[in-house]
Amino acid sequence: xxxxxxxxxxxxxxxxxxxxRALLKARIQRILWGSTGTKNPAYSDVKYVDExxxxxxINTLPxxxxxxxxxxxxxxVTIDKGIKEAEGLFPRLKxxxxxxxRVTEDLEKEGVKLFSDSFFALLKEIAQKRDIFLSPRG
Numbered sequence: 001x002x003x004x005x006x007x008x009x010x011x012x013x014x015x016x017x018x019x020x021r022a023l024l025k026a027r028i029q030r031i032l033w034g035s036t037g038t039k040n041p042a043y044s045d046v047k048y049v050d051e052x053x054x055x056x057x058i059n060t061l062p063x064x065x066x067x068x069x070x071x072x073x074x075x076x077v078t079i080d081k082g083i084k085e086a087e088g089l090f091p092r093l094k095x096x097x098x099x100x101x102r103v104t105e106d107l108e109k110e111g112v113k114l115f116s117d118s119f120f121a122l123l124k125e126i127a128q129k130r131d132i133f134l135s136p137r138g
Contacts, residue, residue, distance in 0.1 A: 001051050002086035003104060004033065008054055008079045015056070030056045034111060037062040046073045054079030 011031045014020060020028075036048035036059055044050065045068040052059055054077055061069065090100055 001048075002082075002089045003100070004052055005079060005081075005083055005086040006090075007031070008052075008057070009083055011056075028056055030058050033057065033059045034115065035060060035062065037065040050074050051078050053077055 008031060015028045020026060031054075033048070033052045036052060038045050038047050046065065049059055049061055049065060049069045050073055053075070057079065093100055
């Protein structure tokens, strides 16, 4: 969560800064939180939805998480809460030997691969359905 909070802070600095405002009629690219279902059963089933609510953000949640959020999620801006604590966390992690640059790089690679795999599976499914539709018996 600390990493997401700092990413959102940086995002806001970029898209609310003077350099971006200088681009007349430029549309803001929204930040995307992808596949935010909770994997750890010790955490709230809506943890990564409740804690990632912010202006100009998108959250792609699995169906089960969406249902849980509609049932008991909290609708309020939360992403900008605890920024100071998040900023203080990274130096402490480094002190105990955790390389957050490496961790975030690995997570990014894994996330891109999951989205890529899903995209290519979708393309394969579309091609198969197209072939059925275009076949003489289709």
